[in-house]
Amino acid sequence: MAEPVIQFDRVCKSFDGRPVLRDFSLSIEKGTFLTVIGRSGCGKTTALRLVNGLISADSGRVLVQGRDVAGADPVALRRGIGYTIQNVGLFPHMTVEKNVAYVPAISKSPLWKGEERRKRAAELLESVGLEPGLAGRYPRELSGGQRQRVGIARALAARPDILLMDEPFGAVDEITRRQLQDEILRLHQEWGITILFVTHDIEEALKLGTRVLVMEEGRATQFAPPSEVMERPATPFAAQLVRRSRDFAPRL
Amino acid sequence: MTAMGELIQEIFALYAGRGGWFLGLLWDHFLLSGQAILLSGAIGLLLGIFIAQRPRLAPAVMGVCNVLYTIPAISLLGILIPFTGIGNKTALIALTIYGIMPMVRNTYVGLTTLDPDILEAANGMGSTPFQALLRVKLPMAAGVILAGVRNMVVMTVSVAGIASFVGAGGLGVSIYRGITIYNPAMTAAGSILIAALAVLLDLMLGRVEKYFKKRGS
Numbered sequence: 001m002a003e004p005v006i007q008f009d010r011v012c013k014s015f016d017g018r019p020v021l022r023d024f025s026l027s028i029e030k031g032t033f034l035t036v037i038g039r040s041g042c043g044k045t046t047a048l049r050l051v052n053g054l055i056s057a058d059s060g061r062v063l064v065q066g067r068d069v070a071g072a073d074p075v076a077l078r079r080g081i082g083y084t085i086q087n088v089g090l091f092p093h094m095t096v097e098k099n100v101a102y103v104p105a106i107s108k109s110p111l112w113k114g115e116e117r118r119k120r121a122a123e124l125l126e127s128v129g130l131e132p133g134l135a136g137r138y139p140r141e142l143s144g145g146q147r148q149r150v151g152i153a154r155a156l157a158a159r160p161d162i163l164l165m166d167e168p169f170g171a172v173d174e175i176t177r178r179q180l181q182d183e184i185l186r187l188h189q190e191w192g193i194t195i196l197f198v199t200h201d202i203e204e205a206l207k208l209g210t211r212v213l214v215m216e217e218g219r220a221t222q223f224a225p226p227s228e229v230m231e232r233p234a235t236p237f238a239a240q241l242v243r244r245s246r247d248f249a250p251r252l
Numbered sequence: 253m254t255a256m257g258e259l260i261q262e263i264f265a266l267y268a269g270r271g272g273w274f275l276g277l278l279w280d281h282f283l284l285s286g287q288a289i290l291l292s293g294a295i296g297l298l299l300g301i302f303i304a305q306r307p308r309l310a311p312a313v314m315g316v317c318n319v320l321y322t323i324p325a326i327s328l329l330g331i332l333i334p335f336t337g338i339g340n341k342t343a344l345i346a347l348t349i350y351g352i353m354p355m356v357r358n359t360y361v362g363l364t365t366l367d368p369d370i371l372e373a374a375n376g377m378g379s380t381p382f383q384a385l386l387r388v389k390l391p392m393a394a395g396v397i398l399a400g401v402r403n404m405v406v407m408t409v410s411v412a413g414i415a416s417f418v419g420a421g422g423l424g425v426s427i428y429r430g431i432t433i434y435n436p437a438m439t440a441a442g443s444i445l446i447a448a449l450a451v452l453l454d455l456m457l458g459r460v461e462k463y464f465k466k467r468g469s
Contacts, residue, residue: 052376078378089373093391106383154377164376 003066005030005162005194006051011060013046020046022218024060028211030161033188033195035209035226037202037241043218044198048164051196052081064162079107082155082163082193086170088147090139096150097121097135103158112157124153127190129183145176152184156191165197169204181208202241206230214238262437263444274426278445281422284340285412288347289405295348296355296404297397301385303356304363314357321353325411329418343415343422350411351404358400362393395465402457409450413443 004027013021020043028034036044049055050062053074062069069077090099098105100121104112112120122132128149139147148168155163165184169177185208188195199205205212206226214222214229214237222234233239267274303310323331328346336342366389374388390397416424423442430439 054372054376075378075380078376080378083373083376085369085372085376087369089367089369089371091370091374091388091392093394102387103377106377106379106387151373 003030004028004063005032005065006196007061007063008047008050009061009063011047011050011057011062013043013050013055013058020218021050021057024218024220026213026220026223028194028196030194031192033185033197033208033210034213035197035199035205035211036213036215037199037205038215040200042215044215045166047215048166048196048198051162051164052078052083054078079103079158080160080162082158082160084148084151084155084163084165084168086167088151088168090147090150090154092139094138095135096125096137096139096142099139099150100124100135100153100157102154107158109158120157121153124157125150127187128153128156129179143176144172145180148172148176148180149183152187156187156193161194163193163195165195167198167200170199177204184208202244214241259437259440263441266437266441274423274441274445277421277423277425277442278449281409281412281424281446281449284343284415284420284422285347285405285409288344288351288408288412291344291348292351292355292404292408293401296352296400297359299352300356300359300397301363301390304360305381307364310360314360317353317356320349325350326414326417329414333418338419340415340420342418343412343420346418347408347412347415351408354400354403354407355397358403359393359397362396362400363389365396366392395461398457398461398464402454402461405457406450406454409453410446413446 006026006028008024008026011021011024012019013024020041024043024047026047036047038044046055050057050069051064053069053072056070064072064077064081091102094102097118101112101117104117104120118135121135125132125134130146130149130153134142134146134150139150142150151168155165168184169180172180181204184195184197187193197205197208199208206229209226212222212224212226212229213220214233214235216235216237222229222238224232224234229238230242233242299313303313320328325346328349329342332342332346336345370388370392371384374384379388412420412422413424413427415422416428423446426442427439430436430442
């Protein structure tokens, strides 16, 4: 078995006395595309934010590449992990190029100086399916789908081994979402990166994941390849999710 | 000829006859308010940044600034005389205290009303707190902070007009002298220059503010 790149070891986390993660354990191998699905408040976003140390566990351990997140320098940890969120959070006062170059800039990366920066940003924009000509634009001049792509390029700029995505395609239209899904599948195959992808859309979870994690009330109730989740849903909730995706029929 | 026409004529006669004196006063005024603007700008900005990071302290600091701001300028000058005497120093301290309030308020508001998604992104990508402040928060709050600067600059230039009551220099000298020797034209001549200086600075800063507001949207 390959070495796990992310491990949750009996993690508990509560907010204001309300438990969000209960005794949560999980081991994710390198190169996995893990989609995490569950209702709002089931703890999926919490699990994601524990990986880059935006929040810390009440008990239990989170290991990233074998090291305990609790003992790591959060700044160094986060620079090595790509992060995208639903509303992207592009910096409105920076051009697309500067947004993409943000992590190398704050890390003072010598690889991203002057002319090199322009070249590398253009390459990244192309690899997420954008015209390099957009580099000089500001985020407000872009469409929703373009912003998402810039957000992904920005998350990938420092060549992270891990990419965390929190409902990244939740705020774009259906057609754009399909395109972005295909794009991220391609990037996963080309870069061999480990991806944790939170979604509430079962079709998206089944389409993208090499593994699907079903979460209910702070617990992992099924962790399996998508085909297995489809054929043998482990809980009534999983069965309901899968059924809904199968019973899709137009209104008459 | 009307009284108004006469007054205007007298004012122009004053500018023509005593141009050097007025230029000197204008320069003194500019220096005095400029120093106060730099001081309250720096202190207000730092204080605003400080309380934006420590929200618990914010109400107390803002409260004190608010109280200081409500003291009429002329009585603030009076209060200071026993401690710092008369002259430019007292005027500078009073103007600085006065200008801090709009700076603190706008810096604090600008820094605490930023889009949380953007801050989440800045944090999640591994910015140090200082990098997040310098590269993300301050540039995004620049429009609001500049509105405070503009407010403060106009106010300082105007309030500096009464600084001559505590023996400081500036265009207030001509206002004060006009009152004591009963020469309305001299009072008006000083006031007009103060107003002109304030309007000019306001227009310039308005341009800068517009640029940053547009960029930050």
